[in-house]
Amino acid sequence: MRHVRGFDASRPLGIGAMLAVMLPLVLLPLASIFIFGTSKGLGSFWAALTAPEAVFALKLSIVTSFWATVFNVVFGLFAAYVLSRHTFLGRTAIIVTISLPTAIPTAVAGFALLLLWGPYGLLGQHLSKEFQVMFTPYAIILANIFVTFPLAFGVLMSVFETMDSSLEEASATIGATRWQTFWHVTLPSLRGALVTGALLTFARAVGEFGSTILVSGNLAARTQTAPLYIFAKFNEGQIEAANAVAVVLALFSFVIFSVLFFARERLEDK
Amino acid sequence: MRPGESYTKPEIEGAAAGGAAQNDAAAAASVRGVSKSFKAARVLEDVSFDVGEGEALVLLGASGSGKTTILRVIAGLERPDAGRVFLRGRDVTDLPARERGVGVIFQSYALFPRMTVEKNVGYGLALRRRPRKEIKEKVDSLLALVKLEEHRWKYPRQLSGGQQQRVAIARTLAYSPEVLLFDEPFGALDAQTRVRLRREIRALLREVNVPAVFITHDQEEALELGDRIAVLNAGRLEQVGTPDEVYNRPETEYVATFLGAANLLLGVASGGRVEIGTASIPAREETARFRDGQAVKLVFRPEDAHLSIGGALPEGCRRLTNGRIEEKHFVGAYERLTVRLDLVARRAVAGEPPLYQVTINTEERRAGLPIFVTRPKPETASTPLKVGDRVAVGLTAFRVLPNYALASERASRILDAGK
Numbered sequence: 001m002r003h004v005r006g007f008d009a010s011r012p013l014g015i016g017a018m019l020a021v022m023l024p025l026v027l028l029p030l031a032s033i034f035i036f037g038t039s040k041g042l043g044s045f046w047a048a049l050t051a052p053e054a055v056f057a058l059k060l061s062i063v064t065s066f067w068a069t070v071f072n073v074v075f076g077l078f079a080a081y082v083l084s085r086h087t088f089l090g091r092t093a094i095i096v097t098i099s100l101p102t103a104i105p106t107a108v109a110g111f112a113l114l115l116l117w118g119p120y121g122l123l124g125q126h127l128s129k130e131f132q133v134m135f136t137p138y139a140i141i142l143a144n145i146f147v148t149f150p151l152a153f154g155v156l157m158s159v160f161e162t163m164d165s166s167l168e169e170a171s172a173t174i175g176a177t178r179w180q181t182f183w184h185v186t187l188p189s190l191r192g193a194l195v196t197g198a199l200l201t202f203a204r205a206v207g208e209f210g211s212t213i214l215v216s217g218n219l220a221a222r223t224q225t226a227p228l229y230i231f232a233k234f235n236e237g238q239i240e241a242a243n244a245v246a247v248v249l250a251l252f253s254f255v256i257f258s259v260l261f262f263a264r265e266r267l268e269d270k
Numbered sequence: 271m272r273p274g275e276s277y278t279k280p281e282i283e284g285a286a287a288g289g290a291a292q293n294d295a296a297a298a299a300s301v302r303g304v305s306k307s308f309k310a311a312r313v314l315e316d317v318s319f320d321v322g323e324g325e326a327l328v329l330l331g332a333s334g335s336g337k338t339t340i341l342r343v344i345a346g347l348e349r350p351d352a353g354r355v356f357l358r359g360r361d362v363t364d365l366p367a368r369e370r371g372v373g374v375i376f377q378s379y380a381l382f383p384r385m386t387v388e389k390n391v392g393y394g395l396a397l398r399r400r401p402r403k404e405i406k407e408k409v410d411s412l413l414a415l416v417k418l419e420e421h422r423w424k425y426p427r428q429l430s431g432g433q434q435q436r437v438a439i440a441r442t443l444a445y446s447p448e449v450l451l452f453d454e455p456f457g458a459l460d461a462q463t464r465v466r467l468r469r470e471i472r473a474l475l476r477e478v479n480v481p482a483v484f485i486t487h488d489q490e491e492a493l494e495l496g497d498r499i500a501v502l503n504a505g506r507l508e509q510v511g512t513p514d515e516v517y518n519r520p521e522t523e524y525v526a527t528f529l530g531a532a533n534l535l536l537g538v539a540s541g542g543r544v545e546i547g548t549a550s551i552p553a554r555e556e557t558a559r560f561r562d563g564q565a566v567k568l569v570f571r572p573e574d575a576h577l578s579i580g581g582a583l584p585e586g587c588r589r590l591t592n593g594r595i596e597e598k599h600f601v602g603a604y605e606r607l608t609v610r611l612d613l614v615a616r617r618a619v620a621g622e623p624p625l626y627q628v629t630i631n632t633e634e635r636r637a638g639l640p641i642f643v644t645r646p647k648p649e650t651a652s653t654p655l656k657v658g659d660r661v662a663v664g665l666t667a668f669r670v671l672p673n674y675a676l677a678s679e680r681a682s683r684i685l686d687a688g689k
Contacts, residue, residue, distance in 0.1 A: 170380035172367040174394045188384035
């Protein structure tokens with residue numbers, strides 16, 4: 001509340017204190033990526049970025065994240081629809097299990113996938129050599145799906161649960177089948193949630209490290225994603241190579257969150 | 271057993287047949303013996319009524335009376351536990367909502383937010399895979415009918431509540447529904463818009479001649495909208511009749527008090543009169559269904575009581591007793607008075623049945639009973655009354671209803687039906 005008389009000190013003090021905490025914790029680390037990345041001139045930055053291994057790593061990250069996003073949005077939509085429309089024994093247990101990967105350490109997730117699909121894993125041991133998925137790009141997609149599944153599902157589920165049921169009932173009384181109602185009425189109302197869910201999933205998948213490093217094998221120019229590339233180059237002492245890719249990833253997440261932040265209201269109702 | 275049985279029954283049937291169809295085959299919609307429970311709660315109990323061709327029927331009841339559930343049962347959004355639903359003689363109880371061809375106007379209108387007005391209205395025809403040209407022509411004529419031609423490209427959220435409602439009506443009319451079902455159609459609107467819109471809808475319905483069922487808790491709305499009114503109380507139909515019938519000849523105390531104000535006096539039927547304490551009013555016709563000594567309720571509207579300072583009452587007005595004006599309020603269109611009736615407990619006659627004792631309680635025995643009386647402006651101007659005046663009280667119209675003193679009205683009716 002503003003004071004009627006005199007100078008209100010809480011305003012500059014509050015803003016100042018907030019910035020003082022945020023600067024070293026969040027803002028300065030981000031700034032230093034850009035400062036270091038371009039400190040030796042834009043030419044060397046560009047050279048580091050266009051190195052074949054770096055380009056491959058960025059491409060691999062984008063492709064694997066894309067397929068993981070497609071799967072998680074489509075299946076997340078299906079799962080949210082089924083779970084919000086039907087009540088059955090064990091429904092809550094399923095919702096909790098589906099949402100669990102949010103809380104599981106990503107290294108544990110990668111390890112679990114290895115134990116299932118690895119050459120000696122529960123399922124993997126029955127697969128012949130040419131169908132082994134671990135240490136291939138498919139393993140990265142599997143890891144991304146596992147780790148990011150709760151994101152799109154959570155967004156869609158909350159929209160389903162707050163949706164006005166009279167819209168779907170109106171559609172039914174007008175003469176629509178369940179499928180027609182879903183296609184013409186339910187799905188258009190989910191547009192905002194679908195975009196939000198997809199962007200969150202994609203952003204999270206592109207940055208995934210812990211599970212990917214375990215299941216991919218981290219082979220340069222074969223199964224090395226962008227975060228793994230940063231880690232590898234840093235270990236080799238090639239700070240500039242790591243920094244160039246880091247700048248791209250940072251910018252990328254910045255763009256996605258700007259879209260989420262500003263486009264959300266337009267996509268959703270009102 | 272009771273004479274009441276032979277009297278009330280034909281009256282109820284007469285009311286049902288009067289406004290509606292003469293037989294089931296011609297009724298646009300019929301509900302027969304529908305019951306429904308949600309978990310342990312009984313929401314509807316053996317509800318039956320007809321909606322005639324082109325008729326507007328209003329289901330009137332307090333919240334929780336089950337009126338929305340009836341609507342959803344007719345629409346096919348809810349399955350009844352027992353009973354059948356017929357649309358033009360066809361049993362649709364087992365059909366899903368989409369195969370029934372009824373139009374539901376939801377309280378929230380439920381317009382599709384991602385479709386334009388035009389697309390909303392044409393949705394039913396598009397689902398039926400009609401040629402594009404036919405859809406366009408139909409949509410054009412419906413938008414003209416509801417006067418929304420210039421809004422055809424707008425989205426629902428860009429329209430006012432009343433406009434949205436008209437889109438919702440046009441959307442259902444597009445596929446020529448068997449019956450229109452309105453769920454609390456004016457609940458979300460302010461009082462002035464409400465009055466205007468219900469006149470508009472009434473005129474629109476006359477124009478398209480589609481039978482309609484409205485649900486509402488607003489008695490004024492019910493009286494104005496309905497060709498007939500069905501009064502629901504806790505899942506049961508109390509009375510079905512024209513607005514005049516349910517207002518002027520209520521069959522139960524609930525109907526009398528739910529539709530407008532009513533005075534209730536406990537009395538005894540005796541020799542063609544109703545006795546209330548020492549007062550008595552001639553009511554040969556009204557008491558014919560009761561035996562002598564039966565406990566009854568005298569029910570009358572505040573506007574049906576006539577006060578006379580000189581004791582002279584107009585023709586057709588039956589004298590009840592005298593009273594004293596206790597309070598006087600000016601409430602705009604009329605004057606409201608509280609009149610305390612001179613009622614003294616009647617002395618018991620030796621050997622009479624104990625029911626005679628059921629009259630007025632002890633406190634009122636000394637002070638008399640208060641009633642509300644309203645008088646229109648011309649009368650207040652010509653014969654002004656003031657607090658303290660003694661007046662003769664006469665009634666131009668009243669109802670005599672059975673007084674089930676010991677059990678609930680409902681339970682007693684079930685007992686009656688069993689006999």
